[in-house]
Amino acid sequence: MGNFSTAEGSDSVALGSDAVASANGSVALGQGALADRQNSVSVGTVGAERQITNVADGVVAEGSTDAVTGSQLNQTNVRVDGVEDRIGDVENVAASAVTYDDETRSRVTLAGEDGTRLTNLARGAVSASSTDAITGGQLHGALQTTADALGGGAAVTAFGTISAPTFAIQGGNYFSVGDAFGALDAEISGLKQQVGDIDTAMRTSANRGDGAVASKDARTGAAASVTSAPATPVATPTGTDVANTDEVASAPDVQAEAGEARGGVTTTAAEDRASRGEIAGTSVESVHADSGDGSAVATVAEEPAAQGTDATADTAGSSRVSGVPTPASVSAPVAVDSAGTPIAGGAAAAPADAISADVRAYADSTATQAVSSANAYTDQRFAAFNDSFDTFKGDVERRFYDTDRRIDRQGAMGAAMLNMATSAAGIRTQNRVGVGVGFQGGESALSVGYQRAISDRATMTVGGAFSGDEKSIGVGAGFGW
Structure with missing residues (x-):
């Protein structure tokens, strides 16, 4: 219906001038509408589209063929936006989350710039088969027990080490277990010599x-x-x-x-x-x-x-x-x-010899047992000292490494500040901004500065440099006449 309207397809309808329903079962509504797909309804054509308004909300359910209105779609869009925000939050959490290094889950590497400290840990089990993490309090207790066992004034220092003890042996002071047992061994050797002298004297003939x-x-x-x-x-x-x-x-x-x-x-x-x-x-x-x-x-x-x-x-x-x-x-x-x-005299000589032999055998046995016990004790203590020393050595190495990195960062920051200042020195405007980058020992730094020319004879400058956790800032003024 309408001027020049055409319903070419079977069971098709064309309403409006120049409306064309060329496909079977198609409907073309409005002037110039084109329905060229089978069993479709068209209210316009390409480049001349129309809106369908005042449409009731369709049923949103599985199997529904109703048209969905804008308000229904808006609700869906709001929900999708919420999901996207949550996904972004999850991504941010995942970026800061501690994860395994690989699929074997055999190692976890923390990404702190200067290392990462784990705090508020529960006390781990201490046993031969334990794989729990040990807290600083437990380590201090173990070191304190070792210091108490050593005696001689040994104590746990603030650096997690044991201070050297002082052992007094026969009027001399010794500052290590090895030196103390060396002195003890010398005293035992002297004792054995005295026992030998007694044995020799007992063998004097009468x-x-x-x-x-x-x-x-x-x-x-x-x-x-x-x-x-x-x-x-x-x-x-x-x-x-x-x-x-x-x-x-x-x-x-x-x-x-x-x-x-x-x-x-x-x-x-x-x-x-x-x-x-x-x-x-x-x-x-x-x-x-x-x-x-x-x-x-x-x-x-x-x-x-x-x-x-x-x-x-x-x-x-x-x-x-x-x-x-x-x-x-x-x-x-x-x-x-x-x-x-x-x-x-006489027949008593044989018992005297026997007594002499018994004294010598007792002295030898006592000295041997004392030296053996001292050696075992020393081995045990030195094993504990080696563990403590290895821990102390690792801590010292880490501190030196951190110090080296800090020195390199300071050097990089100094180079960045210098280049920032020189880069803006040749500019002859009232406001100047300079940027510099510095490198040293594998560390890098960025410096940014601003200078304001108050007059031809006075300037004011502010600038700062950054490298990891290290930061510095400076303010200056210049005058001329």
Whole structure:
């Protein structure tokens, strides 16, 4: 319907002048409308489109074929905008999120400019199989325990290290475990030497009998060993030593090979007992007996002394008993050393040797155990020190690395400021802006500055430089006349 309207397709409708419905089942509405698609409705043509207004909201549902209005589409657009904002937020969060370095999830690298500190961590489990992170408080506790075990004033420093202890050993101060145990080892070696000296002194011979010889030095306070055959007994009352007997036989003079004679044993008929001389390590008095016959039984002197028939003594502190008759009631003979201590003789020599061997074996065993225990303790402590030192070394290396980077940044900032200032120096305008870039040691910096010419004779300048977390700013003024 309409001038020059055409409905060419079957079951097609054309309303309006010049309207054309060329496709089957198509509808062309309005002047110049063209419906050239099958089963379609057209209200215009290309370049002459029309709006369809006053359309009721269509049903928005699966399978719906209703037309959707602008208001319905606006609601959808609002929701889509909200989704886009949320997606942007997610992208921002993802950019700052901590993620694994790769799909194996075996490593996470934090991207802090100067490293990243993890805080507010729970205390990790400390065990042989634990893989938990350890907090600074736990590490401080471990270091404090180590410092307490070391003693000597060792303490945990503010840098997470242990200060050196001070060990006092025999009047000397030592500032490490190794030095302290070295000093202890030296003291133990000295102790072993002293034990060896005691053992040597205990083996000093105190010989008795006809033709016997006393050899070596009996050290003060040391027991002497007897190595010769039993001497002829001396008649003495039971329970008393020879120096205090009431019946002592007469004997030849006492002779000293390495010195003067110390006096013989004399007898008188007045009394039946010996007159007692002083018995001491420094005494040179003789011992006298009043009656009886036989040989002298005891001598105490600083010089070597031999008593009895054919007796000789060759070193200081030696003593000799020999040539004494043997009554049936005579008790075992007794000899004394330089300190006046009775010395066992004859059959007692073997126990003395056994005691000497036991003392030496005990000293060797004790020293070996002490050194072994000290070495084990030292190894354990040094293992802990090595771990602490490795940690301290890593911390120092990191600090030096950070310092190097900061120095490079400062250098780059200085170069940037210089280039910014020189780049604006040749400009002859009232307002000037300069930009400079600097590089040093792999670090870069940016500098921006502004200068205002107040007059031909005065200027004011402000500028700043930036490099990572490092920033600097400066203000200046210039005058001329």
